[in-house]
Structures are given as C-alpha cells and as structure tokens.
Amino acid sequence: MGEKISVQDIAEVLAKAEGLQKNEAQSFVRVFFDTVFKGLGQDKYVKIKGLGAFKIVEVDNRESINVNTGERFTIGGHAKISFTTDNNLKELVNKPFAHFETVMLNEHVTDDDLEMVNHRFEDTNHEKDVLNQGFSSQSVSIQNEQDTTLCPFDDQEHNNNIPEVTEKYEVLANSKEHLESNNQSSPEQLQFDSPIASNMVSDVEQTKVPSKRSFRNWVWAMLCFIAMLLGYVVGQLEFSSFNIRDYFTIVHDTVLERELVHDTIWINKDSFTEESKELKHATAANNGANQDKYADMPEDGVPQVKGGAYQIVGLRETYTLRSGETIRIIAERFYGSREMALYIATYNHIVDANKVAAGTVLKIPELKLKTK
Amino acid sequence: MNNKEFINELSTTLELPIQSVAKLVETTVKIISEELCDGNTVSVQGFGSLEVKKKMERVMVSPITKQRMLVPPKLIVCFKPSATLKDKFK
Secondary structure: OEEEEEEHHHHHHHHHHOOOOOHHHHHHHHHHHHHHHHHHHHHHHEEEOOOOEEEEEEEEOEEEOOOOOOEEEEEOEEEEEEEOOOHHHHHHOHHHHOOOOOOOOOOOHHHHHHHHHHHHHHHHHHHHHHHHHHHHHHHHHHHHHHHHHHOOOOOOHHHHHHHHHHHHHHHHHHHOOOOOOOOHHHHHHHHHHHHHHHHHHHHHHHHHHHHHHHHHHHHHHHHHHHHHHHHHHHHHHHOOOOOHHHHHHHHHHHHHHHHHOOOOOOOOHHHHHHHHHHHHHHHHHHHHHHOOOOOOOOOOOOOOOOOOOEEEEEEEEEEEOOHHHHHHHHHHHHOOOHHHHHHHHHHHOOOOOOOOOOEEEEEEEEEOOOOO | OOOHHHHHHHHHHHHHOOOHHHHHHHHHHHHHHHHHHOOOOOEEEEOEEEEEEEOEEEEEEEOOOOOOEEEEOEEEEEEOOOHHOOOOOO
C-alpha cells in the first residue's frame, strides 16, 4: 500500500514472468513509455488495451483574477495531457468500493441533514466511550475511598466512609435509572452498564468485610485505575469534538438513527426543527454579513474592485497628478505595488489607468484587507 | 494511435516479432494494473506517474430529471504527467 513502483521494479517482475534478462525487460519498459510519448506527439492519442487512453487536450485562453490585487489577467491556452482509465482497470481498482451504489435522495433531505447524519454517526461511537469514562472514573473514586477505609489506623474514617460509599452507589444507581429512562432503545448500553453496576455492589460489599480481602481489593483498584487511564485517553481524544449539549439529544435520537441507517436518509423533521431554525438564523445572519462585506456596490456608493483582496473603506487623501506620473506610479508610492492602481482607478471612476491628464485631482482610497 | 498501431510501432523499434511484443505488452499492463490494485504508485521517470486516489462521496443533480443523488465514494486511477512531459507538449 502506498509504495512507489519504478521502471526497475516493473522490469524485474516482467523478467521473471517472461523469462527475460533484467536489462532486456528494463529496456522494453523504457521503450514502452517512450512509444506512448511518441504516439502522443504523432496522433495526440494513444490507447493501450487494459490500461487506458492518453490524450492531449487543448485548453483555451481564459480570464482570471489576481487574488491579491483583483487585477484581471489571462491564462494562456496550453496543452493538457489527460488519461482515461480502461473500464476493466477502473473496475479492478474500485473493487473495494464496488458494493456501493448511487442512491436517490428524497425531496426533503437537505445538505444540513446529510452532514448531521454523518456527524451523529461519529458521535454514537463517542457516546459509549464517554459513558465508559464516566462510569470508570466514578468507580475509581469509590475505590479510592475504599482504599482509605482499608487503612487500619483510623476506624473513625472507616465508619464515616461506608455511608459515603453507599451514597455514591445510590447516585450511581440513580444516574443509571436516568439513563434507562432516557435511552430505552439501546440495549447494549444497558448491558454494558449492568456489569459495572454489579461490580459496584460487590465492591461495596467488600468494604464491609475488612482487610482479609485487601489483596483482592488492591487488584480491583489496579483494574479500575487502568480503566480510568483508558477512559481518560479516549476521552481526551474524543471529547474535543463532543459537545455536552448534544449529549442528551443524541441519546434520544439513537432510535431515529437506527431508522436512518435502514432508510438511508430520512430524518424526522420534528425533532430537528428547533435546531434547524437556529441554523437557519445563524446562516441568515452570516449571509447578511457577507453581503455587506463583499458587495461590489454597497449602499454608501463606494465602488469596490470585484474579486479584489482589499476593500475600499474611505478617502485617505487627495493627490494632484503631475506631468510624467501615472496612476501606476502613484499606486506604487502609496501601496507599494503598481498593480494596486486598479483600486485608485476604480475609486475615481477612471476607465483607462494609463491615460490620465496631468493636474487631475485623484482621491486615494483607504484600503482594508478583506478577512474571510 | 490505437492498441494495434502501438504494438506495431513497438515491434519496429525493438525489432521483435509482433506476437511476442503483444505478449510483453499484455504482461506489462497486467503488472502495472496489479500494482495499482494494491494501492501502489507507478512512477516512470520523464513520463509521469499513475496513482490511485480516493474520491469522496458527493451529492449530484441529474441534469435531465433534476433528481438529487448521492454518489458513493470510489477509487480511481489518475495520471500525473511529469514536468518534462508537460513542457514538451506546451
């Protein structure tokens, strides 16, 4: 995978397959590609069975815009070498993805929905990890307290800590119930929860039986510590992209997602209306801002350079053109580049920047770099 | 230049019979396609390189029916001509 194969490598395999000398095979492969090159020069087209067709395509002149200055310029026409893969080879290469098929999309599916589906698929995986992390860290905190209770020096703390531990367990049980009510649809998670919960029970019981089982407890502590470490690492990796606010909606929507998998793309609009409304508001606001920023002719009547990187924000100063000076020279003086003449010309409504009479009073615009 | 002309051209330059050249071409193509299937890049100095790229899935609109479709991801072979080859055809 991802290795670079050279002519020598091909020649080596060829020599083995055909019983040739290595240098013979190598020269054959060289001549093979030289002939492709020659054929391209002759007919501008070479077709090789099983590989594909090389072709020379002429590209016309086209106009483009310098992204820094907004100046228009033409990209000259040139020849381009195109390669069309042979159908057999195409299918062979695409074999790992051959089982995918083009799917019709329903009318009401929008791009946002598609992204959401992708996003949520990723999040369901995170969900388990976060649950894992949550439980293991809780269990460890309980375990730590157990460790202190096992310390024979202060019995008082021992007595104090047992209720605390049971309290914690209750909290845990509550949170489990909470999850159950939230998420009746994903049985794996419940199964996943229950062994941990039962571990908790056994742990709590163990605290009541003193130091005879301290070794076993120690082993438990180690296990829990490892679990916490794992949870922490996974959490660090995943948590950055995980939004707490989404968490409960995700748990709610697990059923919906299952349906989604089967119907490919069908989203229960009702459950997302609020979100999509918010999204729409946000995008509307963005659009408004963008329109203000990038419009060619804003409301205040200041002309802008279309496609330019800078925005004309106001008048910087006025300048009277002397004889022998052009706008390009002025632009170099004010902005450091002759190409910026375009901005002065646009601001002063000058059509031909090279033909401006001496004595013309020019308004030099104040420029601001557009930020995207 | 089609496949037949290509093989003829090769056999005249190499001074080998057409049949054996045809066989050699077939094996060479087979080797190249096997390497490509393994996800390797075949690069030929002074000519260019053939490599496999992954295209992401995308939403396409059929120009006839205006029906939107989700096109699956796919692996494609693409040819990147070398600088020397590009220069020669400029």
